[in-house]
Amino acid sequence: MAASKFASNQFTIFVTLFTVLFLVLFGIFGRYSGETLPNGSPDFGKVSRDYPLLHDTHGFVLIGLGFLVAFLRRYGFSALAINLLLVAFVLEWGLIIRGFLSPEFSQHSAFSISLKDIAKADYTAASVLISYGAVVGKLSPIQYVILAFIETPLSIVNEFILFALLGVGDVGGSIVVHLFGAIFGIAVARVVFKPSQIQSEHQGSIYHSDIFSFVGTVFLWAFWPSFNSIFAVTAAEQQRAVVTTFLALLGSTVTTFLFSQLLNKEKRFNFKHIASATLSGGVATGAVATLVLSPLAALLVGIVAAIISVLGFNVVTPLLAHKLGVHDTRGVLSLHGLPGIVGALASVILLFLTPTEVFGETIRNIYPLHKTDSKDGRTPAEQALFQLAGLGVTILFALVTGVITGVILRLKIWRQVREKENYSDTDFFEVPEDFDFTTRVTSHIERVELTEHTERTKLTNNEFTN
Amino acid sequence: MAASKFASNQFTIFVTLFTVLFLVLFGIFGRYSGETLPNGSPDFGKVSRDYPLLHDTHGFVLIGLGFLVAFLRRYGFSALAINLLLVAFVLEWGLIIRGFLSPEFSQHSAFSISLKDIAKADYTAASVLISYGAVVGKLSPIQYVILAFIETPLSIVNEFILFALLGVGDVGGSIVVHLFGAIFGIAVARVVFKPSQIQSEHQGSIYHSDIFSFVGTVFLWAFWPSFNSIFAVTAAEQQRAVVTTFLALLGSTVTTFLFSQLLNKEKRFNFKHIASATLSGGVATGAVATLVLSPLAALLVGIVAAIISVLGFNVVTPLLAHKLGVHDTRGVLSLHGLPGIVGALASVILLFLTPTEVFGETIRNIYPLHKTDSKDGRTPAEQALFQLAGLGVTILFALVTGVITGVILRLKIWRQVREKENYSDTDFFEVPEDFDFTTRVTSHIERVELTEHTERTKLTNNEFTN
């Protein structure tokens, strides 16, 4: 490792600077929210509702996204550890940026932190971690931190444009979390692309790293209904979002098996599809979780999302990598990007199919600028246009800012990953002695010859020459 | 792979057919429940109670049962993936079948889906997944799907007979979930039995596959109090079910260690007992979770269940396999079947020991046809007889329908698992390059001779000949 002095110290320098910056900003502007203060919250109703959902929303990013990305055989430590680092870093920075954009801040020059604020910061963490999925294995720790430092405000600004300016409805973040994160991620990935990233012998999984990543899959599945319903306004909407998300996940799960096998020459299932595309129903219902009112619609959203997602993994992801140099390590475009678009389009279609009158005044919980019996506002068709506008703005904004971020990350001042060490823990983590054997050699062993075959005895009594 | 064209396409054909069938049925008859609709659910009380329990009940089948079955060394992908597929498939189909049997359907020709309905479908998924445990590694994906398609309505019909016709009490499903699933599963296993299933060199675990399965164990432990209490009627009953389940699990956990070691010649613990029989207290309290009123009784139910369960694993399971050709891959008879019987018998004994008057009118939450001060009904002795009847009906019904299902699954039209590939992912999943080494060769290596011993250096710099 011939890293310069600056290269080897830049993590220390920048993370210290960011920490000091965050402490100063929290110190000057941060408050505990009223409901946590001694005279706050007279009863347990609200916390009993919010806390389990926060718990799951946080588990979504901390556990689910963390293990999902641990499929690389030589990058398990980094994948998990950097995920944890980014969760913590983005939560701090996201609480601050969201605080600055809050109405409270413009009134009192201070922002406060409640359970819901933490959950909102988890949404931002999710979008950053999705981007991380596109470049996992290709950047150094400091580059990931810089990426997170830049993307956090951009993700929040995009959300602000869609929610506060365009009045887009996206209660579970199909567009503002999943699509933004995916597009931003592949834009960065394109700019930092090197052919070695495709050629690397270290890319890919081993059997047990795939199983570790499945820990992420099942927890994401389990946490998704909470993730999509935490920002629902009424109890009815919360339950509706849960039911919609459940049904869509059922649809996307069965459909993923169907298409994963169908598109495989030898009619085998691809475990990476099973570990990823099964979740696409959760992604796609983010935009419509409280809008859907029929089981059929929920299932169809999930089914379409899974078809698109599996096709993405099978066709789009390899094509982009080999033709356009857009190498997306975990396939975030196929898991989060394309199903995010499905979600946005589903919201458009449903606006035409669902008579919005049935929502009464509560349509404003879904689309805050929609007309109701008592208030003027957008027609469904107008709202549909704004949904499309939100989709377009997000893609464009994520692409442009992702490219710029990629250019910044590519700067020679940052420590880079050595070409031979793509997707490998060795340069950045202390690894145990078996590391190389377990993660590299085992894949090359095709024939073992036991020259001296002795009778099977207790393994503990085995001789072996060391 | 010399699979015929039909054999290699039948998964596609049948899963597509089932998906279309489900979509049609959901489209015609399925509704969102009233509490999820725009004018539903004025407050968060109910959802704050139901949702965390649904979350756990679903985690029970999705995460707990999934990882528990991932102990086979070469069947990790299949075990986890098929579990996920069956969860989704059975939830869809179970929501439909339960809908058809609901009072709402007979009145309005439609059924609706609430959080509790999803949890009920999770119960059915649990019973199917328990059956799956008996045949894991022996069937092809399409056979598992057919099994689930057939068992889902049968499991619900059995439950309907016990609850609606016999007035059996079984709040946490000792009989209708665990016992039914286990008996059905071993009946199927008997019919599809081939000697190769016992002789297979692939049966069994490796060290890390056993540890993966323990992820299932701890989550089942943690989710079990929710699983047993979600259908409790009052807040008191919910808490009672939680306390009972906890205490029984404490009893079964300690007792499993005691008997696992005691019955072992070399006084070693058997990790498979620890990973399974520790949970038998949860199984057995399903039938009595809201009936038990003393810590001693709860502990004893757990202790007896664990003793029976460990004896099952040690004596019954191998005996059945070798003498009767009932090969039960994961030992579901010992984990779910026998403790389920313990639960049913516990409900009989407690009906004699507990003065049911102390329950007042709430005895009808446990046994809906029981007499109370204000209403005529069964005496405790009569109810005990009906509990026994429910036990007998379930065993008989599960045996008969399981055998028939086994006969259907054995039909040559279905793709079968090749004899050499029992308990192996290779025919049905893409596997990574290390697969064979990690899951097969390592178990045969008794001696490694390092012919050239060089000084320990950075592992990344190792030479190795490829």
Place this chain on the structure above:
Amino acid sequence: MAASKFASNQFTIFVTLFTVLFLVLFGIFGRYSGETLPNGSPDFGKVSRDYPLLHDTHGFVLIGLGFLVAFLRRYGFSALAINLLLVAFVLEWGLIIRGFLSPEFSQHSAFSISLKDIAKADYTAASVLISYGAVVGKLSPIQYVILAFIETPLSIVNEFILFALLGVGDVGGSIVVHLFGAIFGIAVARVVFKPSQIQSEHQGSIYHSDIFSFVGTVFLWAFWPSFNSIFAVTAAEQQRAVVTTFLALLGSTVTTFLFSQLLNKEKRFNFKHIASATLSGGVATGAVATLVLSPLAALLVGIVAAIISVLGFNVVTPLLAHKLGVHDTRGVLSLHGLPGIVGALASVILLFLTPTEVFGETIRNIYPLHKTDSKDGRTPAEQALFQLAGLGVTILFALVTGVITGVILRLKIWRQVREKENYSDTDFFEVPEDFDFTTRVTSHIERVELTEHTERTKLTNNEFTN
């Protein structure tokens, strides 16, 4: 294994005795709590608040602490299984001991069991499991049981002294759980120390055992806000404890990365720091979770805890092991002990910095003997002194009782771990065939020579000589 007849039966004898003892005591004195009885709990508010928190508090010990300790390469079965055994054993015994010390017992000669009582027993289990971390791999199963049997009442007595006699505030157990457990554990470890424990070739991890332990890390992170807030009195305090714990964990997570790399010669991260010290913010906020009222303070507590914790792992733990014979397998002093002290000192400092008037009467929920406007009591300075007294008492009490316990455990009557088999499952668990290869040989393989290189083909078709 030349274990004497007594040695090989003592687990059976003692665990049977303890089980009978517990059954007798539960039978005579144990009751279900009023809210679980037929006429209890009219509404779901309380159970909806308590149950999800109990669920997490239990998951904390069952899942989090269990997997965290599974990092040893050859001790995965034992680490996980013994953790599970101790959870169950300590919950039973702890419920009894706490019952005997309850006001209810002195009035009615009986104690009752509610959800909160189970959570309190989980606190005691946590302290025992932390002690277990210091000696993991060095004791036989019966020794662990004896340790737990002795430590459970001692831990509860220490808590009783601090809470009931000294009026110490420690809502999340920085002092009574984490510090007590750590000090007790290292005291035991010192007494049972043998040089073979340091020299053992089996100490340490392999790549996948480290990843298994990270399952523990992320779940501890996720469960910690619940662990610290379950005994908060008001809804405001619960939310405050959640926010404080979250922010401190953010601080400790980022800071751990900073210092783990900074203190490493090659500027690599140490995965064991990442898996442990990131959690130190949770430990340290136990004593101040409901006292902190500013985000800055919460973050700083986490940051300081992480610095101390990483320094502990880097400097203190190895020093103690090599100079003083205090070998702490999992580094519980650095993860739980030192951050526990940080928590205690934070409570002292905050008592001087926070004007306790802002809490009004609710200061008594934090410090029950504190003065309020309406009641006489301690000044903040006096309370600070009592906090320090509690810290001192705990260290002293844990040290003395830990040493005595260690002496008891060292008695030759107990089966001991053979020196060659430190940190190894082989003497106490049935292990699969690959065990020795996976957990021992792989670490020694530096060069693999494939003498005959044939073209890469399907792995299932590999020849290999068996």
